[in-house]
Amino acid sequence: MSDRPLLRIGNVGIAFGGLKVLSDVSLTLNAGEVLGLIGPNGAGKTTLFNIVTGFLRPSHGEVVFDGQDITHARTAQRVRMGIVRTFQKSMVFPDLTVLENLGLALRAGDGGYAWWGGSAVLTRAEVRARDILLRAGMYDRARRPVASLSYGEQRIVDVLISLATEPKLLLLDEPTAGLSKAEGEHLVAVIRALCPETSLILVAHDLDIVFSVCDRVAVLDLGRMIACDTPAAIRAHEGAQAAYLGKGKEAVQ
Amino acid sequence: MTETVKAFDAAAARSTQVNRRIACVAGLLVLAALVPFAASDYQLRFAAEILIVGTAVLSLDLLVGFGGLVSLGHATLFGGAAYAAAVAARAWGADLTLMVGIGIVTGMAMAFVTGIVVMRTIALFFLILTLIVGQIFWEIVFHWRSVTGGADGLRGLPALELHLGFTTLDLSSSRALYITAAVLAFAAWAVARSFVNAPAGRALIGTRERQLRMSALGYDIARIRMMALLASGAIAGAAGALYPFVNQYIGPNSMHWTFSAMMVVMLVIGGVGSLYGAFIGAAICLGIQTYISSYTDRWQLVVGLIFVLTVLIMPRGIVHGVGSLMRGKGKP
Ligand SMILES: Nc1ncnc2c1ncn2[C@@H]1O[C@H](COP(=O)(O)OP(=O)(O)OP(=O)(O)O)[C@@H](O)[C@H]1O
Ligand SMILES: [Mg+2]
Numbered sequence: 001m002s003d004r005p006l007l008r009i010g011n012v013g014i015a016f017g018g019l020k021v022l023s024d025v026s027l028t029l030n031a032g033e034v035l036g037l038i039g040p041n042g043a044g045k046t047t048l049f050n051i052v053t054g055f056l057r058p059s060h061g062e063v064v065f066d067g068q069d070i071t072h073a074r075t076a077q078r079v080r081m082g083i084v085r086t087f088q089k090s091m092v093f094p095d096l097t098v099l100e101n102l103g104l105a106l107r108a109g110d111g112g113y114a115w116w117g118g119s120a121v122l123t124r125a126e127v128r129a130r131d132i133l134l135r136a137g138m139y140d141r142a143r144r145p146v147a148s149l150s151y152g153e154q155r156i157v158d159v160l161i162s163l164a165t166e167p168k169l170l171l172l173d174e175p176t177a178g179l180s181k182a183e184g185e186h187l188v189a190v191i192r193a194l195c196p197e198t199s200l201i202l203v204a205h206d207l208d209i210v211f212s213v214c215d216r217v218a219v220l221d222l223g224r225m226i227a228c229d230t231p232a233a234i235r236a237h238e239g240a241q242a243a244y245l246g247k248g249k250e251a252v253q
Numbered sequence: 254m255t256e257t258v259k260a261f262d263a264a265a266a267r268s269t270q271v272n273r274r275i276a277c278v279a280g281l282l283v284l285a286a287l288v289p290f291a292a293s294d295y296q297l298r299f300a301a302e303i304l305i306v307g308t309a310v311l312s313l314d315l316l317v318g319f320g321g322l323v324s325l326g327h328a329t330l331f332g333g334a335a336y337a338a339a340v341a342a343r344a345w346g347a348d349l350t351l352m353v354g355i356g357i358v359t360g361m362a363m364a365f366v367t368g369i370v371v372m373r374t375i376a377l378f379f380l381i382l383t384l385i386v387g388q389i390f391w392e393i394v395f396h397w398r399s400v401t402g403g404a405d406g407l408r409g410l411p412a413l414e415l416h417l418g419f420t421t422l423d424l425s426s427s428r429a430l431y432i433t434a435a436v437l438a439f440a441a442w443a444v445a446r447s448f449v450n451a452p453a454g455r456a457l458i459g460t461r462e463r464q465l466r467m468s469a470l471g472y473d474i475a476r477i478r479m480m481a482l483l484a485s486g487a488i489a490g491a492a493g494a495l496y497p498f499v500n501q502y503i504g505p506n507s508m509h510w511t512f513s514a515m516m517v518v519m520l521v522i523g524g525v526g527s528l529y530g531a532f533i534g535a536a537i538c539l540g541i542q543t544y545i546s547s548y549t550d551r552w553q554l555v556v557g558l559i560f561v562l563t564v565l566i567m568p569r570g571i572v573h574g575v576g577s578l579m580r581g582k583g584k585p
Contacts, residue, residue, distance in 0.1 A: 053469065055468075055469075075468050075469065075471065076468075076471040076472070076473055079469070079470065079471030080471060084469065084470070085469055087465065087466070087469070091463050091465065091466040091469075092463075092466075093458075093459060093462045093463055093466070094462070095462065096458070096459075096462070100455065103455070104455065104456065104459045104467070104470065105470050107452050107455075107456070108470040108471045108472050109471060111452055112452050112453075112456050112472065113452060113453050113456065113476065113477070113480065114451055114452045114453060115448060115451050115453050115480070115484070116447070116451065118450075118451035118452040118453070121452050122452065161466070161470070162469075162470075
């Protein structure tokens, strides 16, 4: 783990029609770090992801990645730099096969727009996709449409799509939602096994998972970052407890 | 498992699919080759028209079936290319290569202009904007009398021929026109198929299914849509280039939005997303128009009825409906 931050979010704020959704949020993430991001519903976690990935522009503040100011960069540019996200809702391509789901991801930066002579591109992506499925223990699912898989497997595919290109930073928006504890832990294990180098920001309502896998945990409440520290410190943090831990919010979703 | 095994798995799974398709295509080709021996001159011209309009509908399927983009301006690309070919034919003679070349360039150019306006929109906005852009093109053609003949259109075109360097083939007979149209239709189908199987076409499907995800993966959605429009415009333009030679006439109705709407109807009846369903839809609608309109003016009512019935009984169109009947029920 190096000391130079991979991602630095500085005093970022955004409002939707007068409603302040994020106010002066700052955060740094080191390369290789796994950061948990927790907070009650509506705290602004997904909004923060939207800002880091370029789906939204902050009204003030800056986002710096790998030493480069990307506050106004387009999403595609950020993907090329190595920032990829998942979505809170499942965003698989349900009618396409598992292979093709991964193929779309793998080709985005590698011949994805070719009209002609694309068969080399397709084969290259498919071989890489099969390799990923093998390592994720899903090789036998390669040719199945994603919609025919179990919910747990679909969530895995959803995450595999995003980590297929081995990004430097992967933003996971509640990847374990709706999964059993065992399934959730399996998913996290798959992620770590497939890209051990990748830095993660993990949003989850299952605090056990967050506290067990994350190096640090950040707590958002009503658009403010009220704490960011080691899991042990966050457990003991009064503000964090008041905002989140004490309320047993994890039961909500 | 080694790299070669994975590559082999990839190739093997693809080749079984390909074999079945090749058998299907071969059957259709034999059928198409037999038509000239059984049909009258009039029927051959009519079959050529079906193939030409069907090719335009096939190009619309790229947008509707694979991009989820319903256009009400597609006839404009087709008709615009037809006008360009007709005007060029009167000036320089009707060489097939020249005609198709001009048609493709015109179709792509008009698709590009349309694309500039619509490529960032979807759904209803896409529908309305393609309609508006199409009608602007229609207005231009309708009022530019000196070149397009205005409301009267253009008549009296030179005979279609193919210069081959050492010889020149006369393509003005009904049989030659039919064969030309059949070759065009097949080539268009092959091009469209290779487009949807190429990375670009698959990305287009991705934008139809999950646009947000595609953006998050770094795809440029507008660029993908523009590529689909250009491919579609090229095919529609190539088809349009032959259209004036069916009846030695081209008129502004070929660019009107009502013809675009009819193309959408043909596509839905035939089967969205199947490509070859376009020809079946075109055959049904043009058949009704030609044969029923001699009994009643209300042929559009009949087309409408078939449209409604298709949507109710076989919502994925005739090719899928018949296909799933043959495969037995239960399968999607
Ligand atoms: N595009 C938008 N327009 C208006 N309001 C928005 C928009 N996006 C988010 N919000 C509001 O911003 C607030 C934060 O939303 P966000 O989705 O970031 O919360 P979250 O922490 O991800 O919550 P959850 O745990 O429910 O996913 C909510 O009150 C939401 O209604
Ligand atoms: Mg959220």
